[in-house]
Amino acid sequence: KAGVTQTPRYLIKTRGQQVTLSCSPISGHRSVSWYQQTPGQGLQFLFEYFSETQRNKGNFPGRFSGRQFSNSRSEMNVSTLELGDSALYLCASSLENEQFFGPGTRLTVL
Amino acid sequence: DAKTTQPNSMESNEEEPVHLPCNHSTISGTDYIHWYRQLPSQGPEYVIHGLTSNVNNRMASLAIAEDRKSSTLILHRATLRDAAVYYCILRDPRNTGKLIFGQGTTLQVKP
Numbered sequence: 319k320a321g322v323t324q325t326p327r328y329l330i331k332t333r334g335q336q337v338t339l340s341c342s343p344i345s346g347h348r349s350v351s352w353y354q355q356t357p358g359q360g361l362q363f364l365f366e367y368f369s370e371t372q373r374n375k376g377n378f379p380g381r382f383s384g385r386q387f388s389n390s391r392s393e394m395n396v397s398t399l400e401l402g403d404s405a406l407y408l409c410a411s412s413l414e415n416e417q418f419f420g421p422g423t424r425l426t427v428l
Numbered sequence: 429d430a431k432t433t434q435p436n437s438m439e440s441n442e443e444e445p446v447h448l449p450c451n452h453s454t455i456s457g458t459d460y461i462h463w464y465r466q467l468p469s470q471g472p473e474y475v476i477h478g479l480t481s482n483v484n485n486r487m488a489s490l491a492i493a494e495d496r497k498s499s500t501l502i503l504h505r506a507t508l509r510d511a512a513v514y515y516c517i518l519r520d521p522r523n524t525g526k527l528i529f530g531q532g533t534t535l536q537v538k539p
Contacts, residue, residue: 363526366525416462419473
């Protein structure tokens, strides 16, 4: 089975712009979770989608949003980018007990 | 969300066993104990999980204290490829898609 894929792998944006990141889960997995990883804050949970519905949400401002499509693929969007949004964004899909992580999208905000 | 406490870093020699401790004194009766690790430049990967009993798989063993307030991940023979950040996570079965990561333990393996 193919693993979790994320596109793009690298992205450079400027402050004020918006960005959309994509995640394709492992076939058959209906849950997709998103995480932000920074050197200062570590790995932080953003949100989880299951069957096209947001099932859990972390403590991030409303500029961070996401959605899931009927084929379980998920996107996350960050609007009005700030310098502090520079991070590695990881998505993970899961079936039961374990989450399978993708390689991440490295976002740099200038 | 219940918290875990791990040492910031540990060192091991190659081919020796490694015991990575984790304290979780506020664990609830239904929380599962999960371990993930993150190798350099990769996303985290699942290692093992358990509820009350000790668990073994091809990667590691998990020893859970009788009162469940602490656990230990055991790598039986460390290799250089085991150098990673190891995260101990309490997973609420009602929120299976949400993992709360702490700072983890950075394991250095010396040849």
